[in-house]
Amino acid sequence: MQSRSSALLSAPSHSLNIWQYSIQNRTWARHQPATNPPQGAVGESVACIAVGRDNSTCIWLLNLASWMWSELPGFFPRGARVYGMSAVGSVVYFMGSDLAEDLPSPVVHCDLSTFEPFVESSRGESKAGVKSLIFPPSMSVQITEPSTPLGTEGPSFFPPTSQSPPRHTEVAASVLPSYDTAPSPLNPRVATILFLTPYRKLHECHGDSQFEKLKNNLTSEWTTCAMIAMCFIGVNGAIFGFTKDSTIVTIDDIAERAVAVSMLSSVLSLAAAAWMYCVYYPQDGDTFRHQARDALNTYAIFSIRARVPFACDCVAIAAFIVFVLHSLIEVYPRDGGAARSCDRDPGGSQLDGILLLFRATCCRVYTTWPWADIPWDGSDTGDTASVMTVVGTEESGQKHDGVTSVPS
Secondary structure: OOOHHHHHHOOOHHHHEEEEEEOOOOOEEOOOOOOOOOOOOOHHHHHHHHOOOOOOHHHHHHHHHHHHHHOOOOHHOOOOOOOEEHOOOOOEEEEEOOOOOOOOEEEEEEEEEOOOOEEEOOOEEEEOOOOOOOOOOOOOOEEOOOOOOOOOOOOOOOOOOOOOOOOEEEOOOOHOOOOOOOOOOOHHHHHHHHHHOOOOOOOOOOOOOHHHHHHHOOHHHHHHHHHHHHHHHHHHHHOOOOOOOOOOOOOOOOHHHHHHHHHHHHHHHHHHHHHHHHHHHOOOHHHHHHHHHHHHOOOOOOOOOHHHHHHHHHHHHOOOOHHHHHHHHHHHHOOOOOOOOOOOOOOOOOOHHHHHHHHHOOOOOOOOOOOOOOOOOOOOOOOOOEEEEOOOOOOOOOEEEEEEEEEE
C-alpha cells in the first residue's frame, strides 16, 4: 500500500484546483489533495462527487473525474480505470471506494437506454448506495482507443457486461467546465431554448425525490402559462379596445392607457426575470435554489415556474384580474353605447355590466335578447336605453348599425 500512496503523492498538486460537490450537504468546496492523504481518501472523494444518492448528480463532475484520470494519472491509484463501452450502450466511470489490492475499486454502470445505474466490482459483486445516475444526451464524450495500455501495473478488471475491450474516455474540451471556479452560468442561447420549453422530462423517477416534487407542479405551471397568455390578450384588448359589435376602436382614455402600459410592463418584466434566472441560475441558497439547480443539472424540469414561482403567480393572477375587469367594462359600458364611450357617467356603477354579463351568458346573448325592453339602469322610469341585437333580427324601434333604440 505504500507504493499506492507514493503514486498518489506524485500528482502535481500545485496544478490541482478542483471544486467538489457534496451530495449530502449540497454545497461546493474547494478540494486540494493533502500532503499525506490517508488510504483511500482521494478515491472516496471522487466517489462522493461522481455518484449521487438523490438524482442530483452533477454531470460535469463526472467529466472532471474522467479528465483527471486521463490528464493526471498519478492522482488516482494504480489500476484504476475510467473507460467507456459503446458496444453495450453504457458508460463506466471509476468510482473508487476501496484501494486495497485484493478489492479493486468498483465501477458505476449506467445504461443509456434506460438510465438505470448499478455498481459492480471486478468480482461481479453488487454494491448498494447508488439510486440513480443521470447522463444527459447532450453531454457526449469522445471515445478513443488508448495509445498505450493503462493501469497494467495494478489489478485489471472488466465489468461482466462488457462485450468489447475497455476504451479510454476523453471528454471533449467544449463540455468541460472551468476547474478554478464554480460552474459557469448557462449560455444565453441554451437558456432561451429551455425558457421556451415549460416541461422537459428526461428520466422517469420513482419515490419521493426532488423530481417528483417538481413534477407535481406541472398543472400549476401550465396554469401560470395560460394566465400569462391571458395577460397578452388583456394588453391587446386594452390597447385596441372592444365594442359590442366586434368593432375595434383604439383607446383614447388616459386611465385605460395607463392600465395597458402597466399590464404590458408586468408581462415584459416577468419574462425578463424568468430569462435572467435561466441564464444566471443560483449556485447556493435555500431549498428553492437547490431545486432549481437540480432541475438544471438533470434537464428534467426547466420552466418559468421552476425559476420564479411566487412572483410569476402573483403577477399573472393580478394581470388576469385586471384584464377581466377591464374587458367587462369595455364590452358592457354602463351608458349602453354601441361602442366604448369616453364620456361615461362618472357616478355610474360597474356592477351593472357584471350583472348584464351574467344574464347574457345564461340566455345566449348572441342568439336572443329577451330583456330588450328593460332599462339598463334597472329602473322603471322609462329612460331610453340602447341594446345590441343580432343583425337581421326584427325588433321594435329603429335599427341603426346593429343597435336598436327602444322608445320609452
